[in-house]
Amino acid sequence: MNFKIERAKVLKEKPDEKNLKFGRYFTDHMLVIDYSEEKGWHDGRIIPYGPIEMDPACMVLHYAQETFEGLKAYRHPNGDIALFRPEMNAQRFIKSNERLCMATVPADLFVQAVKAIVDYDKDWVPSEPGTSLYIRPFCYATESGVGVHPAKNYQFVIILSPVGDYYPEGVKPVKIWVEDEYVRAVKGGTGFAKCGGNYAASIAAQVRANQRGYTQVLWLDGVHRKYVEEVGTMNAMFLINDTVVTAPLEGSILPGVTRDSIITLLKDWNIKVEERHLSIDELMEAGRTGALKEAFGTGTAAVISPIGELHYKDETIVINDFKTGSLTQKLYDTLTGIQCGKVTDPHDWVSYLK
Template sequence: MEIKIERAKTLKQKPDQNNLGFGKYFTDHMFMIDWDQDQGWHDARIVPYGPIPMDPATMVLHYAQETFEGLKAYRNPNGDILLFRPEMNARRMINSNKRICMAELPEEMFVEAVEAIVKYEQDWIPTAPNTSLYIRPVTFATEAGVGVHPAKSYKFVIILSPVGNYYPEGVNPVKIWVEDEFVRAVKGGTGFTKCGGNYAASIAAQVKAEQNGYTQVLWLDGVHRKYVEEVGTMNVMFLINDTVVTAALEGSVLPGVTRDSIIHILKDWGYKVEERDLSIDELMEAGRTGALKEAWGTGTAAVISPIGELCYKGEKVTINGFETGELTQKLYDTLTGIQWGRLEDKYHWTKLVK
């Protein structure tokens, strides 16, 4: 892929690495490539970060044909740049785009684009503990016109953001509100895709959770309001007695890259992992009796987020004394150790940016 480069005339002052937050700062440049029916994908370029001109009738604004991804770049102890399983993000975006009837960027082009922009902006990769460069690819419809049909043109963009911890709590337990009024997704819908509409649908419940003093929302299935699915922006796992239980991938749950990695590690360590329907009643009963030993969310942004409390219909259960569990911490240390190049990558998950 030939990539043209337009360098920004003025470069930004880089933020304090010890006070990055998440998604607050963006690098000097972004990657862009366009698609239309006649040319396919064309005009790959790295350009200064800035506004994207858009006609008021641009179809993404009216019919939400949009998908996105999230991955990170890390500095290992030798100063090399590592990506973590970028091919999985590429494949997930392909599947998301298929469902939304959008042009699909081939896996090799996705990975090449990510490597190109990360390498060009490598001075933005932070080196302070627990920091990384967050990578946000997004595809959206660019055809101007009012009428519900697949657009005839699209744009794929990658922006970059140096980040610290996703949650203000850091790697400490969070309080979770179990949502039984609103639903996020149903089987046959777009729950398995990473599209903006899923997240827009989640905001009302997130606001309600925060008003009640909770950090995130635990979603139940959209049909029965009974079975546990996801936690906000993350997949979720529960250690019940000696078994780790998580929702199966049946169309309403996002196939997380971190989820897949954690399941792989758990099985490698000899843990029993069940991907199945888990009712909220079974989960709360496990919390009451102490069978629920640990719980955590998994996702690229937060990596692993320990869960210390669940609230469902006014009842609260505390998990592991509201402390990070031994297994949760071990999983976090192992996965981040691989991602930052501090531990051996025996799974061959990391990709060196040359």
Template sequence: MRLSNIKQNNKETTKMDIKYELVEKRKEKPDENNLGFGNYFTDHMFIMDYTEGKGWHDARIVPYGPLSIDPAMMVLHYAQETFEGLKAYRNEKGEILLFRPEMNAKRMINSNKRICMPGVPEDMFVEAVEKLVKCEKDWVPAKEETSLYIRPFVFASESSVGVHPAKTYKFIIILSPVGAYYPEGVNPVKIWVEDEYVRAVKGGTGFTKCGGNYAASIAAQVKAEENGYTQVLWLDGVHRKYVEEVGTMNAMFVIDGKVVTAALDGSVLPGVTRDSIIHILKDWGMEVEERDLSIDELMDAARSGKLTEAFGTGTAAVISPIGELCYKGEAVEINGFKTGELTQKLYDTLTGIQWGKIEDKFGWTRKIDL
């Protein structure tokens, strides 16, 4: 890969020389009315390699397809792997917008550092996303509430058995046209409060977006589903007392008119949607508390009616109302199992910005030059 340095806004950035190997015949596009989530993938993917002493090299966009994996590839044995999730949106003008991709790039850098992997520079990450989405622009759905999900990931590709950082890695991006993450759509979900298993502890990898965190959550997710619940609300790993996050979302609770959410202290994922919602709430003059919230305080607030709304925030689901919590066999309903007024307003505002329907006063959206 040939790199060239250019200056943008007095800041030197690196431009990649991306090689293209395009398919001769495109796949048939899926029905935008029945996309689901993560069921279909576009014609191409982005791949870039890393070699110790050489850095990132050989950036390319190639046909989507299987990878050749050596049985001794280190990611299979020691789980050196991170990933990200963001979306591309088609607005009413037919333009394609990204939403805060630089935040995903920075989060991946932090995740990779914790897993002892090389970071993908922010400008290279964003350029790779833009070039692949531009190549696959016809895959960005136009139907309301749909988008193109973008999954960048990095993994150790060296073939070696032995616990140490790998010397080679791959950075890959794949794309998937999607609808709603939850079958319920923007309707309340039922959440199981987990008090047996632990997801993360301070000093661990809870703040990273790595596959190991999600693998550790599956047992609790299965248990929740067996009991009729959609997702798991995790408690802290030390005291089993303080509310942290839902399996695929950060969690927020409206208590006595204030929005309360877990602080970013190392065991909670720093969500891009979480950060965006906090910015919007503060812009509206609402008080947001990032603090320890015990499950006992939360359940007491629910019983007394002080907990008026609850919702999860994340790229995949955007905002998902929480209509019921179950802790130690006690189920409490929130807001009559209806989507709250604030929750709906936040959803409408954030998606309005993402789809370019309302003014982006925060400068979050990034139009792809087609």
């Protein structure tokens, strides 16, 4: 697709790269593509970043047909700009849209669009250590009308944001609240899809956790309230004795790109990985006995976030003396090293703009 370009008349002042907050600053432009049943995806354009005009009866406002993705662009030491596994984000985006009965964006168009807008606003890709350009593609129903049915018109948009660490703590252990009242997702629902409704459903528990001094929520399965699933913004992994245990992909958790990358690295290093049901009782017992050596979350935004404390019901366990474990640190250093061009990429995960 050829993208029409409308350059912003006034360019923004770029933020200080040494003090970037996550998701607070946005670049000069955004990419937009329209969809209709008659034309398919059409009218691709790069335009100045700004408000989206929307009819009050726009169906996304009433029936939440909306999906999104998250990936990053990195500036390598030689100045090249790299993306990390964008094709995997494209495939996940397709599955999310299919689940919500939305028009799907072909993978090649998704990747082309990402590269086009990043290339156009490439001066915004930061170069300070630990920084990157966060890429947020999203899709939503634009048809106007009240009545529950799949919309016939959609818009695909990509916005960009230079970012630093996702958590204020940086790459330091965080405190996690285990939620046993609210439910995030169930099999057969939209748990595997990256859609706004999943996150809206998680906010009440997140607020409660924050009020008690915890950074994030660890969700249990929605049927038994027994098996560990994922953290609100990350997949979760636990080093129990010599084995890394993480929840299986059965439709209720997000199939994370970082999750898949970490599992691949662990297998490269001959570290045993089990994708299985892990009960909260087994996890807490492992914490009591010392069998729980390390715990961490994985996701595009935070990359890897060590977990230093878990609170479940009336019990708190501290993991690895609330210090970042050696395996967690090695995984973080290796994956961010690959992303930033400082470590050899054995799986060809990194692709370049040109």
